Amino acid sequence: MDTKFTKPKSFGEILDHTFSLSKDRFKDFFLILLIFMGPVYLIEAIIQLLSGTSFFRAVGSGNGWFEQILSSFKETQTIDPNSLATELKTLVGTIIVGFIGALFFPVAKAAVLLVIQRVQKNEEYTIGLMIKQAFLRFFPILWSNILYYLIYFGLFVASIILVAFTGGIVSSKNLILGIVLAILLGLGCIVGMACLMTRWSFYFGSVVLDHQSPGFTRSWRLSRKRTWISIGLYLVFYLITICIDSAVQSTFALVLGNSVLLSIIVNIVTLLTSLFFYVGYGVIYLDLKTRHDADDLKEMIDDYDITTL
Template sequence: MEEKFSRPKGFGQILDHTFSLSKTHFKDFFLILLIFMGPVYLLQALVQWASGVSFFREVGTGDNWFDQMVNSFDETQQPVNVAGDLGIALVGFIMLFLAPVAGAAIMIAIDRVRKGESYTVGSVIKQAFSRYGPMLGSTILYGIIAFALFIVPLIITVLAGIFGAFIDPAFGIISAILLFIGFGIGMGLLLTRWSLYFGSVVFKEDTPGLNRSWMLTRGRTWVLFGLYIVFSLIVMAISVAMEMTFGMLLGNSVLLSLIINFVSIFTTLIFTVGYAVMYFDAKLRYDADDLKAMIDDYQAPKI
């Protein structure tokens, strides 16, 4: 077993290992994501272009350059484009079915690295497709659970704020804010407990993987929750910085969409590798894979 995978890691070590793996195997991981996400993003660009969006530079109304750039992102300033909106929605729907395979292929490649085995991009993609049905079904189930965990607290929070406002407006606002924060943390922790379902399904440990994930995350929920927040902030910071930088030059054009989508492949790579490192670390802690590896590598002395 590769040395960094053979011992449990702390918060900072998981981040360090994530960036180390992303850098060392960037070409392979990026190619995997590009194979699945590239054609979809290209289709999105073609749909935008065909619907009338300028390819190089899209500007809105305004008396100066800055106002024109800003207004190009203001949907209220743009004419309704039903065909373009439907095309973009279709692209998002297609991505829902392709993303699990790309994520699984990267996880399988990292597992090969973990075991000190060689791999090719084609071989890990082929292995990922062999688990397509269980992965898709489990992902849809997880999405339904996440939606229920979001919508029910939202309804409770809104109702509490409305009824609280009848007593006192300030009380209604404060109670709604506190409930929103409390439900948000609770929902995040619950989703974290179930979040490692995907790795369990990919490696045939459990389907839909929710029970397995619940066991793997025991005693590590807050750490994993914090890691998800950090990775999300990293992804958000990179995406916002790139969109603001190029958006000021290109407006809401097709070229800007291509650049942002290209950046999203990079950020998806970081998040996926981070998820894999988190999964294997949790698996190591729960299954004592380090001890099993020592036993497997042990050689009895010759007499």
């Protein structure tokens, strides 16, 4: 077994392991994501071309260069105002692309996790075998994902109702107190949802690596005493992803405008940041398993010592 996986890691060690693993196995991870995400991004680019978006550089109306670049984004929001059919076809195409991505991007994430597991065990693997094994978990992944996001949606709606209802009642008697209470309740709901969804978020690793569906109970057990650390790691991964995506998009948008080439570049960057995020998720999950297994072993040793006294 790879020694980096054999002991529990601190916050910084998890980040360091994520970076090093992403670098060492970059070719394999990138190929997996390219196989799944590449065709989806290609279809998206074709839809943009068919809708009339310029490939290399899109500029709109205006006197100056900067004004033309800005107007290109505003003008292409309505793709073809004189053709309702074009708008409908583009909308349908976008929905189909999103649907395909929602179905198969999780399979790419599963294949990445399977590679990380093989690396952990120092076992040989091929990309084709990892993809095949990931597809074997397609339906458990699908219905577990649906259930997870239904829970998220339910908590979100319940939070809005709670904040609006409580804040509205109190505001009818004291406006300032009602606003303050609504803000405090809103922040509390955000923190509460973050904790709950983080505790359940490791269901995916359980479904893929441990073949337990939907995996929420196991995720809850694994993340015990590691909730805030996990939230912090998620925040770091999200911030890195957002900063890189925003920097690349804003930089190339100044030159290319709202063109198809800009969309392709942004999608490639999204692929790279997704790679980093998936690897980070896998490292966190395996670290939680290591901690959980160590705790179980310690409890067994303690129980054995007690019974032998």
